Amino acid sequence: MAKLYFKYGSMGSSKTAQALITKYNYEENGMHVWLIKPAADERDGAIILRSRVGLEAPAEVVPPHSDIYELYRSREKTDVIIVDECQFLTPAQIDQLRDIVDVENIPVLCFGLRTDFQCKLFDGSRRLFEVADTITEIKAICDCGAKATVNARLDSEGCIVTEGAQLLLGGNDRYLAMCHKCWIRNIREHRKVKNR
Amino acid sequence: MAKLYFKYGSMGSSKTAQALITKYNYEENGMHVWLIKPAADERDGAIILRSRVGLEAPAEVVPPHSDIYELYRSREKTDVIIVDECQFLTPAQIDQLRDIVDVENIPVLCFGLRTDFQCKLFDGSRRLFEVADTITEIKAICDCGAKATVNARLDSEGCIVTEGAQLLLGGNDRYLAMCHKCWIRNIREHRKVKNR
């Protein structure tokens, strides 16, 4: 029986690399993988998904108002669906993926963040925590050696920011994953955590 | 380094039994366990926590407006905190537990449901998914053999209900855990899933 998987991890935990390796493994078994990614805006189309470690593959960009089940139906052959950055899917799109699993018996693997820079769930992550069959963590390491679970946002000085919009355009280098204990301590001590 | 654990499971997955066994194991190691449970109303005090399989232990009931960190400070000795029915804690109380972990280096283990009968997160579960260090599932089985993840609410005829208040007073026998696929199919077919 197919399942809906949520594989969450903090920034820098190699989620995209895991998505691309999973794609490779399914394709080696002769299966057709549909690799998708939510759009930042309403443009759709094809992109190249790139992981920092050096892997890449073509993916389809899915805008927020697309019905993923309809897109699925219009495709010729799909044995498995892999989503990168799944935290940006809408709850309705997660429900469409859930339907594909339940009705079409197609496995769906979603890779993404669990929380934003304020430790709040993204809408897509919240819906996945509600309806995923299997929830697993892709682990990252804090500088202190513990597991990194928080995505700290940094200002231009390298200090942690706790106010602002959920999305920060063009700022992946503005984030640093750390454990909750270090996050709280760094905030309280106004410590510069990264030279920029 | 101490951690905040969220051990979630559907109804009938023996979460309370797991909480009580964990308590027993810590106590066998000579550690002092504080076993707590959110209050259904504003009454506090001591209760006996009972699992269906036959285990029981005294626990302290914590009303929604209590500050758990203050309660912790007023106690003589606590090496570990175990929470049953953690989905009913307020987000503020989860944050107090998070502080106890970060500041006092005391492990906190939270056992509870992830979602209600509509597959929506409880407030306490949402905050735990946001800030827990470790998230693990206590597994239950659907009648079909798959893993049960949904807490279906039943009407007096044994059919699944999808509308109503999040809390149903006095109705633990009104719930049945099942997999998402069976849940959807049972709803669509208006099937009676349990003789009552």
Next chain:
Amino acid sequence: MAKLYFKYGSMGSSKTAQALITKYNYEENGMHVWLIKPAADERDGAIILRSRVGLEAPAEVVPPHSDIYELYRSREKTDVIIVDECQFLTPAQIDQLRDIVDVENIPVLCFGLRTDFQCKLFDGSRRLFEVADTITEIKAICDCGAKATVNARLDSEGCIVTEGAQLLLGGNDRYLAMCHKCWIRNIREHRKVKNR
């Protein structure tokens, strides 16, 4: 598809309690559970399996030369098999359980130790590590706070012993679970780890 599960843990990790809770959960779903335990000698028959936390249930004792598949065939109805102390099954008996899973599609859950007091696999554990579908750990805690993985054998003074027969008759109080680092350090320092 049914699976062969190996759920291993050190002494005092509540493996028997987990076996009994699992039995309870399956039975609540209306399934027939066959609870078995390897015999210390050639006597078979019924016993009462007891966990330290206070749970108990009748179990069938299986001598080393019994063919478990034949015993299974002679039973009226079995939906799931649960084994306690599975480390003492013979490799041939693990293979019989493996056959039951593959041919009869019956889930088999084996609870037991992974290693003896010298950190060597038991014969049953070795075979399970080879052929189990799913391997999971039942965690216990070392006095230092880390995970306990080693089953240290103690002499009458409470010091760790590293020579002797794999089985010690009547001596469950002669064991203490600890992490590998503490085990090595306690051995090197000839430290008394438990007052007896």
Next chain:
Amino acid sequence: MAKLYFKYGSMGSSKTAQALITKYNYEENGMHVWLIKPAADERDGAIILRSRVGLEAPAEVVPPHSDIYELYRSREKTDVIIVDECQFLTPAQIDQLRDIVDVENIPVLCFGLRTDFQCKLFDGSRRLFEVADTITEIKAICDCGAKATVNARLDSEGCIVTEGAQLLLGGNDRYLAMCHKCWIRNIREHRKVKNR
């Protein structure tokens, strides 16, 4: 506290890719990774470790009679050790890695197979199952959709072989990972499982 990790998987489960991604993640955190691989023969030296998905990195080859702890001591700086193909380490070398974890507090991550083509543990895998702190599976998929756990060896016709030496020189394309149920059925039916 550092740990000894055993991350096992069947052939084609992308163990090498996982080892290389883990190396990348540690290095991004500014840590010095020592990547090693057991030698097939007594030659040591440097090689390029390559994963099928396209990642690669220089690694040091460790012959069976090398003392890894001594090699570690002779290195300038090592924050973490990653081993690929760890099933081919000798038990003595696993014990040396165990010592490095316990004494030097250096994490050691071992990636490798659990069993050979006859479902027997490799010597290195056996010792890791005995002394690793954390045992996790890197999952692969059988053609039937279940998890692949067995490394089937194929003859030149593509049929499963169950007799022969543990090591087969130059024959990675002679293996196919599958679930135990399919393995047994394919053997019994003398089925050709792969066109060659």
